[in-house]
Amino acid sequence: MKRYILLTAAIALLIVNVQAQNFKETLQKTFVTFDTSFNMQTKIEQSNKLSMIAKKWNTEWVTHYYASYGKVILSYNERDEAKRDAYLDEAEKEKDEAVSILTKENDETYVLNAMIANARMAVNPMNRWQKYGKIFTDNLDKAKAANPDNPRIYYIQGTSKFYTPKAFGGGKKAAMPYFEKANGLFAKESDADITKPSWGKTANTYFFEQCKIED
Amino acid sequence: MTIVALLLSSSFANGQYNISGKVSDDKGRPLLGASVYLENTLDGSTSDSLGHFHFSTTEKGNQTIVVSAIGYATAGKPIEVNANISNLEFKLKSTAHDLESVTVTAGSFEASNERDKTVLKPLDIVTTAGANADIVKAIQTLPGTQQQGTQTGLFVRGGDASEAAMVVDELIAQSAFFTTAPGVAARSRFSPFQFKGIAFSSGGYSARYGQALSSVLELNSLDLPDKSNVNLGINMAGVYASGAKLYKTSAIEATGYYNNLQPFYGIASTNFDFYNVPKGGGGSAKYTYKPNKDGILKVLVNYAHFESGTIVPSPFVVGENLNFGIKNDNAYSTISYRQQFKNKWSFYTAASYSFNQDDVNYGAYTSLGKDDRAQFRAEAKWFAASKLSFLAGGELQNFNYSKKFDTAKWSTKNSFTETQAAGYIEADWSPIYWFAIKPGIRYEHSAMLNQTDLGPRLAMALRAGTHGQFSLASGLFYQIPDISYLLYDNKGLQMQQSTHYIANYQWMKGDRTIRVEAYYKDYNQLVRELLATNLPFDPNPYRTLNNTTLVNNSGHGYAKGLEFFVRDKKTIKNLDYWISYSYIDTRRLYKNYPMEATPDFISDHTLNIITKYYIDQWHTQLNVSYGYGSGRPYYNPNYDYAAHPEKFMSDRTPDYQNLSLTINYLRTIHKWFSVIYFGVDNITNQHNVFGYRYSTDGSTRYASVPALYRSVFVGVNFSLTEFNKDEL
Numbered sequence: 001m002k003r004y005i006l007l008t009a010a011i012a013l014l015i016v017n018v019q020a021q022n023f024k025e026t027l028q029k030t031f032v033t034f035d036t037s038f039n040m041q042t043k044i045e046q047s048n049k050l051s052m053i054a055k056k057w058n059t060e061w062v063t064h065y066y067a068s069y070g071k072v073i074l075s076y077n078e079r080d081e082a083k084r085d086a087y088l089d090e091a092e093k094e095k096d097e098a099v100s101i102l103t104k105e106n107d108e109t110y111v112l113n114a115m116i117a118n119a120r121m122a123v124n125p126m127n128r129w130q131k132y133g134k135i136f137t138d139n140l141d142k143a144k145a146a147n148p149d150n151p152r153i154y155y156i157q158g159t160s161k162f163y164t165p166k167a168f169g170g171g172k173k174a175a176m177p178y179f180e181k182a183n184g185l186f187a188k189e190s191d192a193d194i195t196k197p198s199w200g201k202t203a204n205t206y207f208f209e210q211c212k213i214e215d
Numbered sequence: 216m217t218i219v220a221l222l223l224s225s226s227f228a229n230g231q232y233n234i235s236g237k238v239s240d241d242k243g244r245p246l247l248g249a250s251v252y253l254e255n256t257l258d259g260s261t262s263d264s265l266g267h268f269h270f271s272t273t274e275k276g277n278q279t280i281v282v283s284a285i286g287y288a289t290a291g292k293p294i295e296v297n298a299n300i301s302n303l304e305f306k307l308k309s310t311a312h313d314l315e316s317v318t319v320t321a322g323s324f325e326a327s328n329e330r331d332k333t334v335l336k337p338l339d340i341v342t343t344a345g346a347n348a349d350i351v352k353a354i355q356t357l358p359g360t361q362q363q364g365t366q367t368g369l370f371v372r373g374g375d376a377s378e379a380a381m382v383v384d385e386l387i388a389q390s391a392f393f394t395t396a397p398g399v400a401a402r403s404r405f406s407p408f409q410f411k412g413i414a415f416s417s418g419g420y421s422a423r424y425g426q427a428l429s430s431v432l433e434l435n436s437l438d439l440p441d442k443s444n445v446n447l448g449i450n451m452a453g454v455y456a457s458g459a460k461l462y463k464t465s466a467i468e469a470t471g472y473y474n475n476l477q478p479f480y481g482i483a484s485t486n487f488d489f490y491n492v493p494k495g496g497g498g499s500a501k502y503t504y505k506p507n508k509d510g511i512l513k514v515l516v517n518y519a520h521f522e523s524g525t526i527v528p529s530p531f532v533v534g535e536n537l538n539f540g541i542k543n544d545n546a547y548s549t550i551s552y553r554q555q556f557k558n559k560w561s562f563y564t565a566a567s568y569s570f571n572q573d574d575v576n577y578g579a580y581t582s583l584g585k586d587d588r589a590q591f592r593a594e595a596k597w598f599a600a601s602k603l604s605f606l607a608g609g610e611l612q613n614f615n616y617s618k619k620f621d622t623a624k625w626s627t628k629n630s631f632t633e634t635q636a637a638g639y640i641e642a643d644w645s646p647i648y649w650f651a652i653k654p655g656i657r658y659e660h661s662a663m664l665n666q667t668d669l670g671p672r673l674a675m676a677l678r679a680g681t682h683g684q685f686s687l688a689s690g691l692f693y694q695i696p697d698i699s700y701l702l703y704d705n706k707g708l709q710m711q712q713s714t715h716y717i718a719n720y721q722w723m724k725g726d727r728t729i730r731v732e733a734y735y736k737d738y739n740q741l742v743r744e745l746l747a748t749n750l751p752f753d754p755n756p757y758r759t760l761n762n763t764t765l766v767n768n769s770g771h772g773y774a775k776g777l778e779f780f781v782r783d784k785k786t787i788k789n790l791d792y793w794i795s796y797s798y799i800d801t802r803r804l805y806k807n808y809p810m811e812a813t814p815d816f817i818s819d820h821t822l823n824i825i826t827k828y829y830i831d832q833w834h835t836q837l838n839v840s841y842g843y844g845s846g847r848p849y850y851n852p853n854y855d856y857a858a859h860p861e862k863f864m865s866d867r868t869p870d871y872q873n874l875s876l877t878i879n880y881l882r883t884i885h886k887w888f889s890v891i892y893f894g895v896d897n898i899t900n901q902h903n904v905f906g907y908r909y910s911t912d913g914s915t916r917y918a919s920v921p922a923l924y925r926s927v928f929v930g931v932n933f934s935l936t937e938f939n940k941d942e943l
Contacts, residue, residue, distance in 0.1 A: 056257060167834035
């Protein structure tokens with residue numbers, strides 16, 4: 001009987017532990033699943049979960065940061081223009097939330113601003129490049145001023161160059177130095193702590209390899 | 216051990232419940248990707264392609280279940296969790312119509328970099344074949360305008376060039392066009408690259424503007440440049456250079472150019488000879504300062520000098536040629552400041568001074584025309600609520616015109632000075648997402664005419680379906696008599712009037728737009744010359760009036776028409792085209808017309824087809840435009856007008872046709888972004904005729920033709936944007 005009591009107590013303790021569990025683990029698991037999945041349904045599910053995490057632990061800036069990031073990525077994967085913008089509206093709300101917790105922008109939120117601007121532009125490039133192109137570069141400049149060693153700055157810049165037509169000064173050759181620079185900085189970055197964003201390494205390596213292949 | 220297992224499973228079974236159900240949209244279709252969860256927990260899931268969701272929870276008691284999906288309003292309801300719950304049903308309401316608010320489009324075409332939902336972009340104007348980067352030429356491909364070849368200006372919906380105002384940063388551009396010889400159409404002074412937004416109103420425009428019976432072309436100059444840059448160009452009409460230096464919160468920009476049309480006219484076969492080929496130059500400087508995030512100051516100075524000597528058919532003695540020489544000097548400066556406060560208030564104030572001088576010799580006669588204008592505007596906009604705003608403002612104008620004839624025949628100087636004050640108020644209200652209304656009123660006072668007028672304006676829009684909307688616009692517009700009358704005698708003259716009624720339907724989805732617009736326009740109080748005998752009619756637009764010409768405001772007229780516009784950037788990849796068609800029925804009794812007639816600048820049917828095709832692989836843009844205008848009225852003195860008054864202006868010229876092409880080749884050479892352009896206007900060398908003039912005895916007629924039929928234009932533009940050295 002004693003054994004049962006002990007076991008029951010252990011189980012009760014386990015449940016309490018699960019509830020008091022640090023948000024980091026949940027966030028880590030959800031984000032990694034989101035970031036590594038190529039299945040749209042999974043991505044939507046995990047993005048929804050990121051939003052739920054942000055609601056539950058709404059005083060942690062980083063939960064809002066990831067919730068925002070999730071919506072940006074979904075926007076890129078959506079086809080309907082109105083929905084793409086609606087995702088970005090959500091992304092902006094979460095980003096604003098993160099900034100208000102931080103009380104001011106940091107390099108990661110500047111990068112996020114640049115990503116949102118880039119995604120806005122991608123909805124309708126012909127009509128929006130002028131407006132959002134400037135917001136994009138301005139925010140990356142600010143991110144650089146805040147922390148020049150953030151690899152995501154150069155990764156984002158590289159992808160933008162990568163997709164810009166050659167005639168307008170883009171292309172693989174122009175993009176390569178950015179990915180190269182990001183690669184070096186990613187190597188120095190640790191991914192141990194989810195509250196210190198470290199995403200982008202795999203994708204950066206992929207783009208860097210793509211740049212080596214001649215057109 | 217089995218007991219332990221049982222205990223374990225029962226413990227969980229007791230604490231965990233399954234929740235399932237279905238999410239659909241307001242039309243009952245299953246919704247994929249909706250997030251369903253218990254508020255403030257991590258218990259939830261996402262709906263699948265059939266709209267189904269299910270999840271389990273350890274929560275108990277009273278909970279709130281929340282359902283959210285992109286593009287839909289979030290739904291939620293309280294539930295009590297003490298058993299498994301299934302068959303929950305959620306219907307989400309679409310918020311799609313909230314994403315786009317309804318806007319008034321009747322009578323207006325907007326090209327803006329800042330707003331998504333505009334029919335045109337400033338860049339579209341630059342790349343229109345045949346427009347040669349002239350804003351007004353490109354605007355002439357839109358519905359409501361007339362094709363031009365021999366007259367300068369914008370002719371909108373039955374109105375002549377004097378009835379269309381050009382406005383830069385809310386200030387009137389007094390000399391918007393270069394001055395040329397009679398019968399030669401001049402281009403506008405503005406480069407499309409200076410502007411971030413262009414709005415063309417073919418009627419029913421806002422209370423912010425007045426003194427234009429038919430149309431307002433509104434140009435909004437660029438703010439701070441994106442980056443420091445240098446721009447160099449050379450083409451068959453000259454060379455130019457511009458540069459911008461961007462500082463943290465300010466920028467200095469400067470341009471300079473020299474034009475000489477020798478190479479251009481050299482290889483073309485011109486219909487006129489030049490004894491002094493058009494040449495000239497100018498420059499501008501601009502300072503922009505942003506004292507804070509929502510404020511901007513702009514200061515601009517601009518100067519240009521041009522001269523030309525053209526042998527043109529004499530407008531005075533039909534069949535003879537005349538040496539027409541002109542030296543034009545034009546200067547203008549503007550200063551403007553805009554400040555926004557927390558999305559609640561926006562203030563704008565601007566002032567400008569412009570000066571223009573035309574030193575002309577008509578054969579042996581010389582004349583010196585001078586005009587200047589000082590103006591001031593101040594306005595405030597209050598965003599009272601998200602869908603309600605009020606605009607109020609005022610403007611002051613002072614302008615002087617003088618024309619001095621220094622010959623033995625007329626040693627006279629004629630001049631006038633006018634001071635105008637105006638005030639306006641306008642509301643913009645969208646009480647519900649499918650309806651918007653914009654009432655306004657404008658007060659105008661003319662010191663010269665000693666007259667005060669009130670012009671009410673009203674516009675509204677009604678959404679019809681997800682992508683369609685109806686708009687209405689109406690208003691009463693005033694304009695002082697034409698300068699040619701005011702220079703001689705303005706005693707007793709009053710404001711001319713027009714009333715516009717416009718209805719349109721616009722359907723816009725992504726990159727496809729369809730517009731249909733109908734209008735009726737009533738002209739009153741037009742200026743008429745009271746001649747002892749107005750037959751034989753003198754069709755010379757340059758005829759000289761004098762102090763003995765009696766004039767009054769007994770003229771009138773109407774214009775009505777139907778216009779279509781289609782634009783499609785989507786159907787064929789890389790192909791962008793628009794088609795505009797206008798039908799007009801207009802007659803008026805004004806100037807020296809002996810009876811009501813359709814004026815000589817009117818084509819009943821006008822068609823423009825503009826295509827732009829981008830070939831990715833070659834970095835080349837291929838632009839082809841086709842323009843058509845049905846025959847225009849002209850005066851034939853050979854009719855017996857006493858017996859057949861209806862014959863007045865009843866003859867029509869042959870139809871106008873123009874096919875043009877431009878090819879733009881883009882590439883980056885080192886760090887220089889280069890555009891090489893090649894254009895042919897009137898490829899088929901169509902001999903377009905814009906009217907006929909008859910000899911005094913009526914036996915011989917001479918066609919009014921443009922300066923050139925077919926022409927070729929080649930040039931290259933290099934631009935270098937500052938390469939940020941520490942970017943890596």
